[in-house]
Structure formats: structure tokens, C-alpha cells
Amino acid sequence: MDERTAKLLARRERLLGAGAPLFYDEPLHIVRGEGVWLYAADGRRYLDCYNNVPHVGHCHPDVVAALARQAATLNVHTRYLHETILDYSERLLATFAPHLDSVLYACTGSEANDQALRIARHATGHRGIVCTNLTYHGNTTAVDAVSPLFYGRVTPHPDVRTMPWPDAYRAPQGLAGAALCDHYLACLDAAIAELAASDAGFAGLIVCSIFANEGLPDVPAGFMAAAAARVRAAGGLVIADEVQAGFGRTGTMWGHDLVGFSPDIVTLGKPMGNGHPISAVVTRRELLDAFRHDVMYFNTFGGNPVSCAVASAVLDVMEREDLLANARAQGDYVRDGFRRLAERHAVIGDVRGAGLWIGVELVRDRATREPATEETRRIVNRMKERGILMNRIGEFDNVLKMRPPMPFAREHAELLLATVDEVLGAG
Ligand SMILES: Cc1ncc(COP(=O)(O)O)c(C=O)c1O
Structure with missing residues (x-):
């Protein structure tokens, strides 16, 4: 050195x-x-x-110009009326299935996941969350509890149960196809049942749509669609963490569309601002309305005009190029x-x-x-x-x-x- x-x-x-x-x-x-x-x-x-x-791309000139332009005009929090946040929200929401029609802004993926957990817990009246045993969703206290990647295989919190991530390469007992899918669905059922029987109850499942932090496995066909159906049958909500998978990284705008399941809540971050800190939670209108009715959610920086101008420039470049x-x-x-x-x-x-x-x-x-x-x-x-x-x-x-x-x-x-x-x- x-x-x-x-x-x-x-x-x-x-x-x-x-x-x-x-x-x-x-x-x-x-x-x-x-x-x-x-x-x-x-x-x-x-x-x-x-x-x-x-x-x-690093320091894309159009993104840098959009940032500089808006920073030289106005940057302020979101408790005043401003078009930029609305223009961007319309563009962003148009990329989702029609039921995902409302958005809340934050600054990091961790914050977005934190709010997603709050929304799921608020909507269901329960606290229990299932995540995989090798995932990372961020660094706040609540999100840390559903991020066992850096904590080994122990259950990290009484409100959390982990299930094995779907591994087709080192499949348990050499299982494949529908049998492998059924194996992991049974693991999910067991985790849900444990939470439902506990004080926590069952609020939902949080997964990275493409299991990126687990090592990007080939997800068994049909697994996530069946998993989402079981979560809903048990009264829970499905949170798709698109912080890594989203914005076309996989060649499809959203990882859950690629993998083939329909979430109730989607979280966004990392690429959204090309390095500028902006993140979001996209969900159904009635979930967000109910949450906002009972919870005063405000984020000093989330969704500010500069962030939204930058995020909009990112979409422009994605389309143009x-x-x-x-x-x-x-x-x-x-x-x-x-x-x-x-x-x-x-x-x-x-x-x-x-x-x-x-x-x-x-x-x-x-x-x-x-x-x-x-x-x-x-x-x-x-x-x-x-x-x-x-x-x-x-x-x-x-x-x-x-x-x-x-x-x-x-x-x-x-x-x-x-x-x-x-x-x-x-x-
Ligand atoms: C899938 C996933 N979700 C959430 C996060 C947390 O995002 P942030 O570091 O912006 O808080 C990460 C970060 O690596 C991630 O990979």
C-alpha cells in the first residue's frame, strides 16, 4: 500500500x-x-x-443540469404546493399496475422500507413480518430486524420470522420444479402460522423482488405468485422491495413484473436519483389514505423539488437512451x-x-x-x-x-x- x-x-x-x-x-x-x-x-x-x-451513468450531464437548474431556482420541503413532485409522481405511477396509484417520498431505501412496514402494520393491525433468512432491507431499527444478512441465521426479533430464500442451485433434497416451489411455500406457511399464533399476528411478507442480496437465485417458476396468494389468504400484505431490482435494472421496469407477482406495497431507492438521495413507497390509494389519516408522516428532504427534478431527469435519460x-x-x-x-x-x-x-x-x-x-x-x-x-x-x-x-x-x-x-x- x-x-x-x-x-x-x-x-x-x-x-x-x-x-x-x-x-x-x-x-x-x-x-x-x-x-x-x-x-x-x-x-x-x-x-x-x-x-x-x-x-x-456517473455524473450524467442531463441529470447534473436538472439538479443545478432546480437548486438554483427553489429547494424547499413538501408542505407548500409545487408542481415538480406532482409531475414526477404522475410519470412514476404510470409505470406501475393501475392498483399501485399513490406514492410517499423519503430519502433512502431503508426509510422507504421502514414506512412500508408501518403501512402494512397499520393496515392489518398486526406486527408480524416474514422475510428471507439472507436478506438486507436497510438500517433503521425496524428494518434491521428484517435484515438477517449480517446477523446469521437466528430469528432477529419476536415480530419477525424468516424463511429460506428460494435456492434452485443448491436445492434442498435435490428438489426441482413444482416440488421445490411447494417446499418453499410450506416454509412460508410455517412462518406465517407461527406469527399468527403469536402476540404479533401476521402483517405481511417483505422480499426483494429478485432476491438480489440472497445471491440472485433463479426463483422457481410460479413461486412468488403463489407466495403472494398465501400471504393475502392469511390476511397479510406483500411488500416488494425494488430498491435494487427496480427502474429497469433487470430489463423490465419492475422486478415483480419480471418475477410475476403483484405486490400491495413497493419500495424504491438507489437508482431513482442517480446518486441523489430520493426514495419512495408506492402503494394502493386506500392504504396510503388510511395511513396518512392516522399517522403524521413528514420527511424534511423527501420529495423536495431538487430530488424530483433529478428523478425526472433520470426517467428522461432512460427513455431517450x-x-x-x-x-x-x-x-x-x-x-x-x-x-x-x-x-x-x-x-x-x-x-x-x-x-x-x-x-x-x-x-x-x-x-x-x-x-x-x-x-x-x-x-x-x-x-x-x-x-x-x-x-x-x-x-x-x-x-x-x-x-x-x-x-x-x-x-x-x-x-x-x-x-x-x-x-x-x-x-
Ligand atoms: C434490497 C435493498 N433494500 C434496501 C436497501 C437499503 O437502502 P439504503 O442503503 O438506501 O437505505 C438496500 C441497500 O443495499 C438493498 O439492497
């Missing part, structure tokens, strides 16, 4: 605490971003295959490329995902599916040394995680695949 990096690290630890997370064995000092590229302090550029928040179609085309090209690489590199066990959310599971042995955890860590670091940023995820931290900014083009995909080939070939 050079002297400059070591000094920066020591300063950071002194000011932010020693546990503040950082990527890579040797952290990167980034000073500028443009499109799909990040530039380090030493002048080197890195192809960003990791960051989904700069959705339409046809980024959903690009996500489908380039994502499929990358997945096909990894499948071809699998013919030469036995460590590639499974290639998954949709659009520009790409997961590649690495194994020591394809037959036993022994996770190649340490190898994955090494590969991620070596890719960085060769100028490409990605990371890893999954139960065993052995899934390469790639979610590049959406203007990711064919030439970037080719560079990614050629570099992975080189790194895997080097052993």
Missing part, C-alpha cells in the same frame, strides 16, 4: 471508526466518475461493473459470454440474472458445488488490479456480483469478458 493510501486510511479510521466498511484488500481512492468509468486519484480509470446507483432494451441486450451478451467461458474454466458453476444484474457462482467442483469462496475474493481483487470493478455476494460469498451503470455497451461487455478470461486463466 502506498503512503498516500495508508495516510487516508488512518485518517478515515480516526474520524469514521475502524469498522466503516471498505471494498478490496487494498482500497480504491476514487476522485471522478463519467458514464461507466470511475477515475482513481492516480489517474487510472476503472470500468464500473458494480455500481447500480449511478443508473444512467432506451436503457431497458440496452440492459436486456448487453446483459444477455454478458451471460452468454460467461457460459462460453464456463467451457474453459471449471470454476464457473452457474450464470444467473436478468438484464444488467449478473450473478456468476464460482465452485471448486461442479458436481458437489463446493463454494469457491476464497477464489472469488481473489478474482474480485485481481479484476480490480486489471481495471474492472465488481464484487461478490451470496450465502458463501462466492457469487460474482455485477450491476454496471445502464449505458454499459458492447465494448464494455467485451472488455469485462476478456479480462475475466485472463484472470481465470491465471489461476
Whole structure:
């Protein structure tokens, strides 16, 4: 590590605490971003295959201009009348099924999920929530309780029950198809029944529509539609966390449409403002009206004119640059490329995902599916040394995680695949 990096690290630890997370064995000092590229302090550029928040590209000039324009005109909270929030809300809600017709704004995905839990609890009169055993929905006290990813497999809170995330690659008892689906539905039923029998009662299910933090599994066909039906039959509501899945990341505007289920409440964040902090809860009118009637929800920054101008510019760029179609085309090209690489590199066990959310599971042995955890860590670091940023995820931290900014083009995909080939070939 050079002297400059070591000094920066020591300063950071002194000011932010020693546990503040950082990527890579040797952290990167980034000073500028443009499109799909990040530039380090030493002048080197890195192809960003990791960051989904700069959705339409780092520092997109149209988004920056919209931000600057509105910031120079007015920025104030939402307790005055203003068109921007309404114009944006109409555009946003038009992308959802008709029953999802009302929106509440916040600043982070955690806040959006926090309000979604409140709305579900308010509507049902119960507290109990089911989530998966390897998920992350955010960092508030309430949301932390439904985020066992960083807490192991224990039930984190008396109002929460976890169920196993649907894993088709390491399926329990070798189950597949309808039998696998039934297995996970039985797990959901058991979690619901436990809550219903407890003081908490059952308020609903919260899931990331594509199970991104679980390692982006191939969700068994029909599972989520059947799960949503069971949640409703038990009197609960379905919350789809689209903080990672949403805004066309998968090549479909919303992950729940891709996976095939209909939520009662949807939460949005990360890519919504291309890095500017704006998030939202989208739900049915009667749920939001009832909630607002009894709860004074106000968010000092949520939905302010600058945030809404930025979020609107993001939608403009997505449309103008046809980024959903690009996500489908380039994502499929990358997945096909990894499948071809699998013919030469036995460590590639499974290639998954949709659009520009790409997961590649690495194994020591394809037959036993022994996770190649340490190898994955090494590969991620070596890719960085060769100028490409990605990371890893999954139960065993052995899934390469790639979610590049959406203007990711064919030439970037080719560079990614050629570099992975080189790194895997080097052993
Ligand atoms: C699926 C999901 N939901 C919610 C969050 C929390 O979002 P935020 O960090 O904006 O609070 C995250 C963050 O990683 C996430 O991945």
C-alpha cells in the first residue's frame, strides 16, 4: 500500500471508526466518475461493473443540469404546493399496475422500507413480518430486524420470522420444479402460522423482488405468485422491495413484473436519483389514505423539488437512451459470454440474472458445488488490479456480483469478458 493510501486510511479510521466498511484488500481512492468509468486519484480509470446507483451513468450531464437548474431556482420541503413532485409522481405511477396509484417520498431505501412496514402494520393491525433468512432491507431499527444478512441465521426479533430464500442451485433434497416451489411455500406457511399464533399476528411478507442480496437465485417458476396468494389468504400484505431490482435494472421496469407477482406495497431507492438521495413507497390509494389519516408522516428532504427534478431527469435519460432494451441486450451478451467461458474454466458453476444484474457462482467442483469462496475474493481483487470493478455476494460469498451503470455497451461487455478470461486463466 502506498503512503498516500495508508495516510487516508488512518485518517478515515480516526474520524469514521475502524469498522466503516471498505471494498478490496487494498482500497480504491476514487476522485471522478463519467458514464461507466470511475477515475482513481492516480489517474487510472476503472470500468464500473458494480455500481447500480449511478443508473444512467456517473455524473450524467442531463441529470447534473436538472439538479443545478432546480437548486438554483427553489429547494424547499413538501408542505407548500409545487408542481415538480406532482409531475414526477404522475410519470412514476404510470409505470406501475393501475392498483399501485399513490406514492410517499423519503430519502433512502431503508426509510422507504421502514414506512412500508408501518403501512402494512397499520393496515392489518398486526406486527408480524416474514422475510428471507439472507436478506438486507436497510438500517433503521425496524428494518434491521428484517435484515438477517449480517446477523446469521437466528430469528432477529419476536415480530419477525424468516424463511429460506428460494435456492434452485443448491436445492434442498435435490428438489426441482413444482416440488421445490411447494417446499418453499410450506416454509412460508410455517412462518406465517407461527406469527399468527403469536402476540404479533401476521402483517405481511417483505422480499426483494429478485432476491438480489440472497445471491440472485433463479426463483422457481410460479413461486412468488403463489407466495403472494398465501400471504393475502392469511390476511397479510406483500411488500416488494425494488430498491435494487427496480427502474429497469433487470430489463423490465419492475422486478415483480419480471418475477410475476403483484405486490400491495413497493419500495424504491438507489437508482431513482442517480446518486441523489430520493426514495419512495408506492402503494394502493386506500392504504396510503388510511395511513396518512392516522399517522403524521413528514420527511424534511423527501420529495423536495431538487430530488424530483433529478428523478425526472433520470426517467428522461432512460427513455431517450432506451436503457431497458440496452440492459436486456448487453446483459444477455454478458451471460452468454460467461457460459462460453464456463467451457474453459471449471470454476464457473452457474450464470444467473436478468438484464444488467449478473450473478456468476464460482465452485471448486461442479458436481458437489463446493463454494469457491476464497477464489472469488481473489478474482474480485485481481479484476480490480486489471481495471474492472465488481464484487461478490451470496450465502458463501462466492457469487460474482455485477450491476454496471445502464449505458454499459458492447465494448464494455467485451472488455469485462476478456479480462475475466485472463484472470481465470491465471489461476
Ligand atoms: C434490497 C435493498 N433494500 C434496501 C436497501 C437499503 O437502502 P439504503 O442503503 O438506501 O437505505 C438496500 C441497500 O443495499 C438493498 O439492497
